[in-house]
Amino acid sequence: MVIITISRQFGSGGRELGRKLAAALGFDYYDKEIIAAIAENMSMDVDYVGGALDNAGLPSFTPTLGNSFAFYTTSPQTSLMLEERKVLEEIAKKGKDCVIVGRNADIILREYNPISLFVCADMESRVRRCVANAPEGEDLTAKQLEKKIRQIDKSRTLSRSMLTSAKWGRADAYNLVVNTAGWDREKLTKAVAEYVRAYINRA
């Protein structure tokens, strides 16, 4: 079984690359399905679960109930993170080749020796991509988008720091780092799929 995990800078096209890579390789694909499964298992709202997990590292998401000791009790985030681990473990235990986007799956599933990818791009390319992919009604300026991108990167750094000392975005924390700037999407998918096929037979 081969598990490919994808960490990505917001706006770099990592999610799309993951989806296309799974299709090219004939692998299962997990992304928002993970949050949906956690929400269902916990009988919670899917948007709340997504927001709480994405901001698990931020102090404002650790409610203290009147006294500071509450910090050390089980917060909703802790329960969600445990459930997230359980859902990821269940995916791995299926024993089927798959691509998992986000969720620090490279760390949580490290004993399965995943191929860990980090997908990035320069800020200009990321802003341009966000403008092109903006949901209807969103009308942020380039400056506002850059601020949003930096905030999301920061929350990903923080949520990763709860699980490992190997910093998010450090080159040597992954098996392969791909910079998407300037690439045609189909050509990039093909190039990364080739590299992954070689990686599987690397020894």
Place this chain on the structure above:
Amino acid sequence: MVIITISRQFGSGGRELGRKLAAALGFDYYDKEIIAAIAENMSMDVDYVGGALDNAGLPSFTPTLGNSFAFYTTSPQTSLMLEERKVLEEIAKKGKDCVIVGRNADIILREYNPISLFVCADMESRVRRCVANAPEGEDLTAKQLEKKIRQIDKSRTLSRSMLTSAKWGRADAYNLVVNTAGWDREKLTKAVAEYVRAYINRA
């Protein structure tokens, strides 16, 4: 013309990958030739030039001649760095496809849009590689080797910081980051050469 630059963690096998990559692609290859050219142009000893450039970021290599203003005069390192830039520019101006290992060539030659690679591996693999490649007579323990590796990484970080705010070893500072751990060397060369060929036709 395509210039491939290779930054690498000490002991990761980046130099060897660069040499094999140049051979696989039929590109020119530059490595120690650069230091040799600088030494010849400056009529200086090649080992002194190598040491001074590799440690250009360290304060102990910026001699102050009796008063602190000397810091701002042209130090030997500054002259060497300017000569290094000149030698790299001359290589680029030849207009021939090439691989350049080290020397922060990705930064110095950025206007030539090089394909910048960062080559890394986990510490255990790097120590193992250093033991296997140790020059005759060197008999360092794994612990001593790890210390040496960290020192060299640090001096590379410092010498890069004199040229750019994009930190050495940050994933998004390169076009591709390759982790060599567990790879057969020939297979890795082939996989990276394929990726580079795709990159050249990426648009």
